[in-house]
Amino acid sequence: MADKSDLPQGTLDMLILKVVALGPVHGYAIAQRLQQVSRGVVQVPQGSLYPALHRLENKKLLAADWKETETGREAKFYRLTRKGRAQLESESQSWERLSQAVGLILRLNESTE
């Protein structure tokens, strides 16, 4: 397993929004998804995931319903609201801008070597 990285809170929110954007999903599935797609780098403990989900729900970026899963159990499914979609858009763009800028700076140092 690759090393775990600690995510700052704002980034975790953004990632959760992205996962939920792909379709309504419950909390456990979000954690699994994040772990799978990032190839094990991003592992979100329950202590961070659920508070984040509740916070996003509080801010009306996510909406929640109780639905049945395939196994027949009831679980709380989260979906993206319009406001959440807009937030995701703006945050992704900022992240892109930031990561580009950081990359430029990092590459700059190498080339002058």
Next chain:
Amino acid sequence: MNWWHRLLRRAKMEEQLDKEMQFHLDQHICDLIAKGHEPKEAIRLARLSIGGPEQVKEKCRDARGTRWLEGLVRDLKYALRMLRQRIGFTIISVLTLALGIGATSAVFSLIQGVLLTPPPYAHPEQLVLIPSVRTDGQESTQGWSASQWTEWQRQAKSFDNFAGYSWTFNFLVQPEGSESMEGLIVTKDYFSTLGLKPMLGSVSVEGQDGIKSPWIVLGYELWQRRFNSDPGIVGKTVNISRQKTPLTVIGVMPPGIRFLPVPGASKEPNYNVNAPVDFWMSFVLNQQILNDPFWNVVGRLKPGTTPESAQAELRVIVSREAQTDKNLEGVIPKLQSLTAESNRDGRRILLPLFGAAALVLLIACGNAAALLLVRGLQRQQEYAVRCALGAGRATLFRQVSTESLVLALVGGVFGIGLAIGIVKVFKVIGGHAIPRLDAVSTGWPVLMCGLAAAILAAALAGLFPAFRASRLDPMQTIKSDGPNTSAGRGERRLLRGVVITQTALTLSLLVGAGLLIRTMNNLASVQTGYDIGHILTLSVTSVEPDSEKRTNFHRYALERVSRVPGVQAAAFAWGVPLTGNSWPVEVDIEGQPEPAKPSDKLSFPVRSVTEDYFRLLNLQITQGREFRSTDDGKEGSPNVAIVNQAFVDRYFPNQNPIGRKLWFNGRQKAPHEITGVVTNGRTDDLTKAAEPEIYLCMWQATPFTKHLVVRTTADHRSMIVAVQRELHAVEPTASVEFAKTLEQIRSDSLASRSFAMQLLVGFSVVASILTLIGIYGVLSLSVTARRREIAIRSAIGAGRSEILSLVLGEGLKLITGGVIAGLAIALALSWVLKSFLYGIQPTDPVTLVVVAILFATVALFACWVPARRASKVDPMVALRSE
């Protein structure tokens, strides 16, 4: 789900949170089993990965964002439960805070009704009164002449307008008995200058110059009372005494309009500047009165003008007028703001009263803080455990503050109830000291002030204990199983100082109250020189326009009233003792040197009575004779006068005063002969010995209004009806009002002393209660802090009584310190009460000693409960904890 839901459906939300966590756990376990782990291993790994489920839930709850509100609701419920548990503590704290909040709200309500309600005029801040002052500094009661102030109207540029007014007293003539009314004579600009608009009719009297159709405007209260709020009153005529023709009613004013001050009338018995005006009357302006300084003037400043500049301008005009007319010299105008003047008396008594009430509130908060501190110390274990379980400092602070807030709010509710009661009591007893008391209502000002006072009290009383609770170290407290003694010492010293101060203040108040009570006792037994029991007085006026018929009325009235069964004697009198009624007249006495300056002239109170008066009051004629019915001012009968013994002692010592002459108002008129000497009686002031006074015969000097004085054998209430009937049989329109016994007049004359006594007694009772609570609180604090010491003493052999005396001894030290300080304050401030006392010195040692001992004894009782608690400390439990 919004936060409203979150608050109300907490149980449901908790259930959902549980389900979500459980679901996650189960899914994880399933996945692990699917990967190949053993079920037990899977469960363990899954649980490990969660960490602490409660912590996760806590974080989720935090994320909900309503924690603070939920916390508050929970704190409230807990506070209520705790307060219900320790009901004794709750009652005492609530009582303390209720006293403070009630006192403050009551006085604020009075201030709002009396001082803060603006007078009913348009832009009252522009209105100024213009009384006159003498240039030599002496008081002036004269007004301005019409020629003078009409000149001001023409010349003065800083004023919009002027209006003249004067006080008058008349009777509404009615066939079943006339009624007295007080009102103002006004010029035609009066209503427009003051900005008064009538409720009915109109007050614009342009074109009515007062001669052809004299008009009258009725006051609301009179219209309601006497005319049954008749909406068609405008245009009707009313009969007024001393007026040749009936007056036409042209309007009715809205309620609550009161008099403007008339210094020249302030000695009139019915003059009350704070009463609502009964009527406004027109004045016939004729030539000879044009120069008589009769008018009082009120002016409206132009917007933007300062009173100083207006006064300067007016003084210039007046000095110019005085140059042309020498009679006008010696008086200058002095502007007074109308609102400031009407609030002057009220402010003088209400502001100190508010200061005293605020002091009571502060003391009450101090007491409540002490009690809460004691409670806090007793609950330190509980706070420590909460801390250890994870409650933050802010949470603990909030919880303790909530308790004090609940106490303060409950105290506030009771305090508001108390305030309403206090205001009612004030309205009954304070009428003569506090002006316009009838305008005070207990409405929203009481509620607002009560609420504000409660929040202030919660802050003052609760902050300190809350702060202490949030600051304690949980480890130390749990280990020691008892309060931390060293941290309490500084506060205990502070609280001891506060309690000693409280005791001192209370004691000085009690001494004052004791002195006044003894004064009232002394006054009750003072010898007046005349009889007071069984004597009834009625205010009687004949409104007959013809003077011959008026004289006959009085003679027939006396005859008929004397024949009423139960009446022993009857007489008319102007100058009944203790009413303050008399004519102050300058008198020249035969044999006395001529006065050099006008200010040296001798002035005496002159009274007017009929023949049986002295016999009725049981005053003896020691020399000469009584008045006779033949002393009637007709041709052939000389002017007679009777003087009292004090007059003879001062001006005719060792001589025979009979036959000596007195000149009233200058030697030009015929003199009065002294025909009799009567024994002294305290007619002006119960507390002073009799002064020289002169009596005239009523048939020679007839006042408009007088008292009918009747000596009765039977109950006076039944007499009143019979006497009224007889008087109306002689003249149906006669005014017969204000029946009072001489005893009632006597108590009225002592009204300000009684009021001061009642105020002081009230304040001392409140202060005593608060101080006793304070002593109890401080002693409880001390006992709680000294538990270990007491336990050790008890363990090495101290008996219950020894521990009792230990604690009581500490209490006694506290009380003694306070009592001594209090006696010192009482002695130092003794001069304040001097003018109220009678027959007793302000430093009377008996009163001081008795009050001190009484208070100390009661205070020792307050120490009883903590002392008993101390004696019940179980040494084993207390010592084992270390």
